[in-house]
Amino acid sequence: MSQKKADQNGxxxxxxxxxxxxxxxxxxxxxxxxxxxxxxxxxxxxxxQEFITPLSVGALSADHVFTDLxxxxxxxxxxxxxxxxxxxxxVVAPATADLMAKLATGLANDLASTVLLxxxxxxxxxxxxxxxxxxxxxxRRNRDTLEADGIAFxxxxxxxxxxxxxxxxxxxxxxxxxxxxxxxxxxxxxxxxAGRKIIVTSGPTHxxxxxxxxxxxxSSGKQGHAIAAALARLGAKVHLVSGPVSIPDPLGVATTHxxxxxxxxxAVEALLPADAGIFVAAVADWRPATETxxxxxxxxxxxxxxxxxxxNPDILAGIGHHEKRPTLVIGFAAETQDLFKNARAKxxxxxxxxxxxxxxxxxxxxxxxxxxxxxxxxxxxxxREGHDEWPEMSKDDVASRLAQLIxxxxxxxx
Numbered sequence: 001m002s003q004k005k006a007d008q009n010g011x012x013x014x015x016x017x018x019x020x021x022x023x024x025x026x027x028x029x030x031x032x033x034x035x036x037x038x039x040x041x042x043x044x045x046x047x048x049q050e051f052i053t054p055l056s057v058g059a060l061s062a063d064h065v066f067t068d069l070x071x072x073x074x075x076x077x078x079x080x081x082x083x084x085x086x087x088x089x090x091v092v093a094p095a096t097a098d099l100m101a102k103l104a105t106g107l108a109n110d111l112a113s114t115v116l117l118x119x120x121x122x123x124x125x126x127x128x129x130x131x132x133x134x135x136x137x138x139x140r141r142n143r144d145t146l147e148a149d150g151i152a153f154x155x156x157x158x159x160x161x162x163x164x165x166x167x168x169x170x171x172x173x174x175x176x177x178x179x180x181x182x183x184x185x186x187x188x189x190x191x192x193x194a195g196r197k198i199i200v201t202s203g204p205t206h207x208x209x210x211x212x213x214x215x216x217x218x219s220s221g222k223q224g225h226a227i228a229a230a231l232a233r234l235g236a237k238v239h240l241v242s243g244p245v246s247i248p249d250p251l252g253v254a255t256t257h258x259x260x261x262x263x264x265x266x267a268v269e270a271l272l273p274a275d276a277g278i279f280v281a282a283v284a285d286w287r288p289a290t291e292t293x294x295x296x297x298x299x300x301x302x303x304x305x306x307x308x309x310x311x312n313p314d315i316l317a318g319i320g321h322h323e324k325r326p327t328l329v330i331g332f333a334a335e336t337q338d339l340f341k342n343a344r345a346k347x348x349x350x351x352x353x354x355x356x357x358x359x360x361x362x363x364x365x366x367x368x369x370x371x372x373x374x375x376x377x378x379x380x381x382x383x384r385e386g387h388d389e390w391p392e393m394s395k396d397d398v399a400s401r402l403a404q405l406i407x408x409x410x411x412x413x414x
């Protein structure tokens with residue numbers, strides 16, 4: 001993308017690059033932001049220049065890179081004030097423990113910290129540091145102070161660190177995650193779900209038979225994940241509890257991964273209270289009564305061993321009648337026959353406010369691959385007042401329309 005095109009169409013970001021091995025990710029972040037038409041101007045700390053060069057950063061940003069508070073050319077018109085005010089958003093990546101501490105305590109002894117202290121614009125930090133540094137009481141205290149001051153955060157993530165043998169929470173969020181957070185903060189559209197906490201379940205559950213076998217449903221998680229992302233776009237703080245799926249976690253959503261129905265119920269209950277609960281997951285109704293520690297071997301001349309089943313917890317009903325019941329509870333009903341009858345019965349029995357019902361039979365006519373695992377869906381919204389049949393559309397469109405319906409319902413409930 002040319003600089004001219006970016007200047008015409010893009011918002012303006014001031015990227016403060018801190019000193020850490022994660023600084024190399026900023027090169028990819030700059031590229032992704034410019035692909036989105038965002039103008040990127042960069043400030044590098046002295047420590048950041050030990051990991052990547054101003055030449056590389058300047059080549060990707062197509063702009064001058066600022067490094068020195070006392071540069072005569074840059075400071076002739078109070079450059080640090082100009083830098084801090086000309087951007088629409090300031091992004092700190094990687095946000096080191098040092099940079100966080102400086103801003104939390106009001107220190108300004110270099111260009112980066114001076115810019116951060118002089119700005120009147122929103123600030124987004126992407127922390128990156130050793131897990132023990134991130135967990136240190138001083139760092140946690142500084143983070144709490146910054147958050148109370150209105151600083152936004154993305155990450156850090158859990159995983160392997162650059163240091164050999166080190167792992168845990170402290171990895172800088174990936175460039176695509178940071179870019180998404182930036183786009184969200186720059187989005188001037190109304191956020192009707194801002195301040196709302198919403199729980200979403202998605203995907204199947206796996207109920208263990210033995211170490212290599214399990215009982216499961218055919219859910220891909222595509223619809224649940226799309227709903228979680230759509231709710232986040234409307235400003236909600238979304239907590240997704242996902243069963244085993246092969247699709248990535250939605251951006252801007254806090255995701256908890258579980259395997260079984262009992263784990264999913266525990267994760268959901270731990271997240272209460274919430275403003276809404278959207279139960280999209282295809283939870284297995286039954287699980288083996290006993291879990292075998294060793295693989296069940298097939299024996300010549302003998303039939304299959306008996307498999308005794310027991311009922312799994314009903315997560316939707318449990319939350320629908322919970323003492324901490326969310327204001328709005330929505331369940332999903334995947335049916336192969338008697339769609340309206342079964343959905344209405346589920347609505348009444350589970351204590352839900354709405355049931356999103358869909359026909360998952362092979363002859364439903366929805367998309368070339370059907371609803372389960374496919375890209376399209378056709379749903380009916382069932383409530384105590386009646387039902388509303390939606391036309392077939394993509395799962396992303398279903399998610400966006402449902403997210404707006406949730407926003408409207410919660411708004412009326414106030």
